Amino acid sequence: MAQVIGVRFREVGKVYYFDPLDNKFEKGDHVIVETVRGMECGEVALENSEVSDEEIVKPLKSVVRRATDADLKIVEENRKKEQENYTEKTVIITTLQKQMIAKPGSIFKILPIFTIEDIMITT
Numbered sequence: 441m442a443q444v445i446g447v448r449f450r451e452v453g454k455v456y457y458f459d460p461l462d463n464k465f466e467k468g469d470h471v472i473v474e475t476v477r478g479m480e481c482g483e484v485a486l487e488n489s490e491v492s493d494e495e496i497v498k499p500l501k502s503v504v505r506r507a508t509d510a511d512l513k514i515v516e517e518n519r520k521k522e523q524e525n526y527t528e529k530t531v532i533i534t535t536l537q538k539q540m541i542a543k544p545g546s547i548f549k550i551l552p553i554f555t556i557e558d559i560m561i562t563t
Contacts, residue, residue, distance in 0.1 A: 441489065441492060441493070442459070442490065442491060442492075442493060442496055442500065443459070443460060443488060443489075443490060443502065444458065444459060444460065444488075444490075444491050444496065444500065445457070445458055445460045445465045445471075445484055445486055445487065445488055445489075446485045446486025446491065447473055447482035447483065447484060447485065447503075448482055448483055448485040449475075449480055449481075449482045449483075455485045455486060455550065456482075456493075457476075457491065457496055457497070457500060458473050458500065458502060458503050459500050459501065459502040459503065460469070460488055460502075460503055461502050461503055463503065463506075464488055465484045465485055465487060465488060465503075465506075466484065466487055467485065467487050468483065469482060469483070469484040469506065469507075470482070470483055470484070470485060470506070470507035470508055470511070470512060471483075471503045471504075471506055472503070472504045472505050472506070472511060472521070473502075473503055473504055474501055474502075474504055474508050475501070476553040478490075480502065481507050481511050481514075481515045482551045485508060487541055487548075502531070514529070529549060
């Protein structure tokens with residue numbers, strides 16, 4: 441058995457286990473953790489609890505620290521930028537698609553590609 445907390449990075453996203461390092465976290469707390477994508481801010485979805493070793497994806501990474509107000513402000517700014525970028529890319533793609541439809545027989549096809557900036561936190 442291992443002591444873990446469950447962290448979610450999106451409102452309806454998957455819950456990932458992290459080692460709380462003897463800290464007590466409550467549901468709704470925000471923490472900074474290291475993931476394969478770098479440092480990220482997530483919300484505690486599962487308070488400190490014991491889970492069997494079979495349920496853990498090894499190696500179990502640890503919580504780096506509690507999120508500060510500055511971290512939460514950066515996350516909010518990044519989410520706003522993400523939405524703005526998504527809207528801007530959608531307008532560009534729609535415009536290009538209309539141009540392609542207006543030119544029948546064109547050999548080019550537009551494939552919509554969306555890029556969303558990762559929400560990264562630096563320590």
